[in-house]
Amino acid sequence: xxxxxxxxxxxxxxxxxxxxxxxxxxxxxxxxxxxxxxxxxxxxxxxxxxxxxxxxxxxxxxxxxxxxxxxxxxxxxx
Numbered sequence: 765x766x767x768x769x770x771x772x773x774x775x776x777x778x779x780x781x782x783x784x785x786x787x788x789x790x791x792x793x794x795x796x797x798x799x800x801x802x803x804x805x806x807x808x809x810x811x812x813x814x815x816x817x818x819x820x821x822x823x824x825x826x827x828x829x830x831x832x833x834x835x836x837x838x839x840x841x842x
Contacts (some may be wrong), residue, residue, distance in 0.1 A: 765797045765835040767813060769823055771842065776823050777813060784837050785812035786830055795830075795837055802832040811839065 767784055769776040784795045787809025795802070811823040828841035 765795075765799075765837060767837045767839070769811065769813075769825075769839040769841060771825075776841070777821070780816055781813050781837075782816050782818065783812070783814040784839075786839070787811070787825070795832055797835060799832050799835075799837075801834075802830070804830050806830055806839070806841070811841075 765781060766779070767781045768778050782797065785792055786795070787807050789805050789807050806825065806828045808826045809824075811825055813821045813823070815821070825841035828839060831838045
């Protein structure tokens with residue numbers, strides 16, 4: 765699935781991934797390929813991204829929102 769992590773000042777990540785773990789308001793949750801459509805608020809925390817070789821990358825955010833639709837994940841982060 766395609767992932768974009770965007771802040772007001774830059775794009776932190778763009779690429780194909782196999783997993784995204786996000787800090788939701790009620791705790792961590794994961795998005796996998798073919799996930800149902802979703803819009804959710806995010807709190808301060810760490811976003812974990814695994815590429816198609818299962819290599820993890822981490823991005824710290826101060827909050828934001830995520831939208832999932834048609835195997836695309838868009839994170840608008842602070």
